[in-house]
Amino acid sequence: MSNRIAILTLCTVAGTTLALGASQQAAAATAPSVTVSYRDLDLSRPADGRALYVRLVRAADAVCPAVPSYELERFAAYQRCVKTVLKSAMQRIHSITLEQAANGDATSLASLRR
Numbered sequence: 001m002s003n004r005i006a007i008l009t010l011c012t013v014a015g016t017t018l019a020l021g022a023s024q025q026a027a028a029a030t031a032p033s034v035t036v037s038y039r040d041l042d043l044s045r046p047a048d049g050r051a052l053y054v055r056l057v058r059a060a061d062a063v064c065p066a067v068p069s070y071e072l073e074r075f076a077a078y079q080r081c082v083k084t085v086l087k088s089a090m091q092r093i094h095s096i097t098l099e100q101a102a103n104g105d106a107t108s109l110a111s112l113r114r
Helices: 022-030 046-063 072-093 096-103
Strands: 005-009 033-037
Touching: 033 046, 046 072, 046 096, 072 096
Parallel strands: none
Antiparallel strands: 005 033
């Protein structure tokens, strides 16, 4: 991604995928999205890879419909949403340091929330 901006878009809701065709395009146009800039980061540095990972986790949390953890089924859907959105963003960015940050992540989503 040459412009160093990642756009995270909600692609699944509660574990269901969007239908194909025109309805998918309409849903994608109205799906929540967040733009994450990383122009200020040097992804050859592990610390900057970690910083971008934290930004992406927060953005994924913003586009996925959050629910209380005691609502087990809905919370599991939320967690799947965050994981899917993060995976999609990371595939578009293609950064070794970002992948290392994600693989070494011992930080829970709750601790990354503001």
